[in-house]
Amino acid sequence: MITLNGLDLTVEQVAAVARGGEQACIAPEAMERVRRTRAYVDKKLAQGAVIYGLTTGFGKFSNVSISQEDTAALQRNLIISHSCGMGEPLPGEAVRAAMLLRCNALSRGNSGVRESTLLTLLEMLNRGVTPVIPEKGSLGASGDLAPLSHMVLVMLGEGEAEYRGERMSGREAMERAGIPVIELAAKEGLALINGTQIMTAIGALAIYDAMELARTADIAAAMTCEAQLGITSAFDPKVHELRGHAGQKATAANLLRLLAGSSLARETQPDKVQDAYAVRCVPQIHGASRDALEYVYGAVTREINAVTDNPLIFPDEDQVISGGNFHGQPMALAMDFLGIALAEYADVSERRTERLVNAALSYGLPPFLTAHGGLHSGFMIAQYSAASMVSENKVYAHPASVDSIPSSANQEDHVSMGTTAARKARMILDNTRRVLGIELFAAYQALHFRGEDKLAPATRAVWDRIAREVKPVDEDIVMHPQMVKFEEMIRKGEISAAAESVCGKLL
Numbered sequence: 001m002i003t004l005n006g007l008d009l010t011v012e013q014v015a016a017v018a019r020g021g022e023q024a025c026i027a028p029e030a031m032e033r034v035r036r037t038r039a040y041v042d043k044k045l046a047q048g049a050v051i052y053g054l055t056t057g058f059g060k061f062s063n064v065s066i067s068q069e070d071t072a073a074l075q076r077n078l079i080i081s082h083s084c085g086m087g088e089p090l091p092g093e094a095v096r097a098a099m100l101l102r103c104n105a106l107s108r109g110n111s112g113v114r115e116s117t118l119l120t121l122l123e124m125l126n127r128g129v130t131p132v133i134p135e136k137g138s139l140g141a142s143g144d145l146a147p148l149s150h151m152v153l154v155m156l157g158e159g160e161a162e163y164r165g166e167r168m169s170g171r172e173a174m175e176r177a178g179i180p181v182i183e184l185a186a187k188e189g190l191a192l193i194n195g196t197q198i199m200t201a202i203g204a205l206a207i208y209d210a211m212e213l214a215r216t217a218d219i220a221a222a223m224t225c226e227a228q229l230g231i232t233s234a235f236d237p238k239v240h241e242l243r244g245h246a247g248q249k250a251t252a253a254n255l256l257r258l259l260a261g262s263s264l265a266r267e268t269q270p271d272k273v274q275d276a277y278a279v280r281c282v283p284q285i286h287g288a289s290r291d292a293l294e295y296v297y298g299a300v301t302r303e304i305n306a307v308t309d310n311p312l313i314f315p316d317e318d319q320v321i322s323g324g325n326f327h328g329q330p331m332a333l334a335m336d337f338l339g340i341a342l343a344e345y346a347d348v349s350e351r352r353t354e355r356l357v358n359a360a361l362s363y364g365l366p367p368f369l370t371a372h373g374g375l376h377s378g379f380m381i382a383q384y385s386a387a388s389m390v391s392e393n394k395v396y397a398h399p400a401s402v403d404s405i406p407s408s409a410n411q412e413d414h415v416s417m418g419t420t421a422a423r424k425a426r427m428i429l430d431n432t433r434r435v436l437g438i439e440l441f442a443a444y445q446a447l448h449f450r451g452e453d454k455l456a457p458a459t460r461a462v463w464d465r466i467a468r469e470v471k472p473v474d475e476d477i478v479m480h481p482q483m484v485k486f487e488e489m490i491r492k493g494e495i496s497a498a499a500e501s502v503c504g505k506l507l
Contacts, residue, residue, distance in 0.1 A: 005030040006108030009100075009304050011297065014204045018097035023126050026107050026118065033109025034118060040315035041112040041187055045071070052311050052322050054186045075189030079156065082149035082193060085134030090147070090198070092130045092162060097201035098144075099125045099151065101304050102192065110307045110314065111191040120155055120182050121192075127177040132160040132167065133198070139407055140328030140418035143308060144198035147419070152192045157181035195308035196328045202422035203335050204300050206429050210293050210342060213433060214286070215496045215506045217345045218251055220439045221282045222258035222265075223459050224352040227446035229363050230265040231272070232256065234280045240287075247290030250507035252283035257503045262456035264447075276361070278351040285348050292341035299334040328418030332401035335421035339428045343393040346432040349439045350386040356442045357383050369445045369473075376476045379442050382483065386438040389431040396424045396431075437486030440466070440495065448472040458503040465489070465498035 002013050005027040016022040026034075044051060045068060054071060099121060105111065106118050124131075131154040137146035153159030154170035161173035174181050184192075225232075235252040259265045274280055311322040357379045359367040370378025400421040406413040444466050447455060452463050469485045489495050500506055 001025055003027045004100075004104045004107045006104050006106075006307070007305055009104050011204050011208050011300060011304070014097050014100060014201070014304060015208045017100045017125070018093040018201070018205060024100060024103065024122060026103070026122065030107035030109065031115060031118075034107065034113065034115055037109045037112050037313050037315050038114050040313060044320065045186055049320075051187075051320050071186035072183060075184035075186065076156065078189040079149050079152045079184070079193065080158070082145050083153055083159065085137035085146045085150050087134045087136035090133045090135045090202075093205060094198070094202050095130050095133050095151070096125060097205055098133075098148070098197040099131075101197040101201055101204075102148070102151070102195065104304065105195060105197065105307050105309070106191065108307045110312045111309050112187040112313045113191045114185055114188065117155075117182055117184070117188050117192075120179060123179050124154065124174075124177070127179060128163060129154065129173045129177045129179065130162045131170065132162060135423060138198060138419035139405065139412075140196070140199060140332055140416035140420070141324075141326060141412060141414070142310065143193065143195040143326035143328065144419055145193050147198045148193035148195065152184075152189065155182055155192075156184070191309050194310050194326050196303060196306075196326065196331055196418065197308070199328055199331045199335065199419040199422040200300065200303045202419070202426055203296075203331055203338070204304055206335075206338060206422065206426050207293065207296050207300050209429055209433075209491075210338065211297065212493055212496065213342070213345065213429070213436070213490070214290055214293060215254070216490050217286055217349065217436055218254040218282070218506065219258060219459070219462055219495055219499050220349060220436050220443060221279070221286065221352065222255050222456075223443035223447060223462065224356060224439060225255070225259065225275075225279050225282075226262055226264040226455060226459060227356055227362075227365070227443050227450060228265075228275065228279055228352075229269055229272075230275050230279050231267070231269050232259055232262075232265050233267045234275065235259075235283060240283055243284075245287055245291060247292075247294070248283045248287030250290060251287040254506045255282060257506070258458045258499060259456050260458070260503070262459070263454040264450055265456070271363075276355065278348050278355060282348070285344060289341040289344050292337050296334045296338045296341075299330055303331055328416035329401065332416035332418035332421045335418060335425045336399040336401050339421070339425040340397050340399075342425065342428045342432045343390075343397045346386075346390050346393055346428075346435040349432075349435050350383070350390045353379075353383050353386050353435075353439045353442050356439075356446050362446070365446050365449055369442060369449070370476070372475065378473065378476070379445065379479075382438050382442065382479055385483070386435045389435050393428050393431050396428050400424060433490050434483070434487050437483060437490055440490075441470070441483060441486050444470070445472055458499045461502045462495055462498045465494060
């Protein structure tokens with residue numbers, strides 16, 4: 001059970017709830033804050049105070065007064081009118097993560113929702129009612145209005161949801177789960193949709209996977225280094241201390257641990273002085289991406305514990321402040337950075353694969369890693385596939401955050417496109433995982449030719465783990481199913497687990 005208080009939720013906990021079905025609850029002190037703030041909102045309404053989104057319209061309509069008797073209708077109309085998402089549904093795990101983040105933000109007690117409304121959303125999460133949310137339609141300011149509105153529709157008995165693997169109307173899903181639908185009170189619709197939870201949910205799961213991918217990339221590079229008869233002195237810590245970047249030092253340390261005891265990759269090689277950049281500069285290339293991932297991890301950690309709606313309520317100070325915490329720029333830049341960092345892992349991985357399949361660059365390996373070249377094509381087209389995805393990543397890696405289209409009659413005249421950035425980062429992540437899988441497949445084949453008995457203990461453990469799923473390729477086969485197996489092994493963390501069973505936890 002994960003206890004939410006709006007202050008210390010972790011990326012790992014988000015993944016546990018979104019993917020593992022971990023349950024969540026609200027800390028008692030957080031719920032007390034929620035109740036106190038709602039009482040303050042009700043008092044201000046009774047006093048006839050003019051407050052944006054409570055007694056006024058939204059966006060450009062903020063100068064239109066709303067009577068107290070119409071405040072409930074205002075909130076419902078907000079949700080209905082803003083449910084304008086388009087495209088395929090977001091993955092269920094991203095929706096569950098967003099629901100968790102919304103609950104966490106509301107538990108800070110600065111949004112003004114009722115306890116019952118917060119608990120309804122929490123119960124939906126815990127009982128498996130997952131709203132169907134189209135993936136497109138958010139500008140990333142004022143937050144993720146359109147997709148979050150689709151989330152709230154289900155709370156009202158509208159829209160669609162998935163429940164126990166079946167897609168149905170929101171009302172039916174709530175009935176089957178035994179959760180009463182609600183009628184929104186003043187401020188609640190705005191509090192539920194005015195925030196960055198969709199982009200942050202996608203980003204939190206992406207950075208969680210990216211941290212795992214970073215370790216797997218180092219393993220793939222180590223195996224290629226062995227297949228290339230690499231020179232390990234390039235990974236000497238003295239070299240990397242002179243530059244000082246943390247990611248570079250960590251990557252070099254990982255490579256030395258992974259390659260310890262290898263008969264193939266050695267401190268010196270008799271026939272060459274230095275390796276090509278794709279092997280020799282792995283600490284510098286992977287390390288720079290590692291540093292980027294650390295930045296993104298920190299930014300996401302802050303955002304999953306942030307209050308991002310508007311206006312914000314401070315009952316102890318008797319203040320209601322209209323601000324801009326809903327603006328997704330912090331996540332937009334972080335997600336663009338994440339996409340670029342991940343694309344570089346794929347970029348250099350494909351170059352290492354090329355060195356494995358190209359007989360002019362592979363130090364004695366057979367062309368395209370087949371013993372029967374000509375009659376058989378071997379890994380020729382596997383490298384094509386990797387190159388295709390690397391090229392596709394270059395398109396996706398163009399920053400979304402450099403674009404802005406004004407909205408709401410130019411009241412909202414700068415937007416972040418943060419959700420687009422997060423979605424692109426996720427697509428780059430998927431491609432990069434596949435490209436690394438192709439490198440691992442090629443390195444596995446190459447090391448079979450070199451002799452798996454010559455591997456370092458850590459890389460031999462990986463080779464043996466792969467051999468349980470895939471056999472070395474002697475004659476041409478349909479490559480796709482084997483490539484998918486590598487993607488799945490990476491996704492499940494099985495490649496890194498095999499290496500770490502021998503050399504300990506990688507950095």
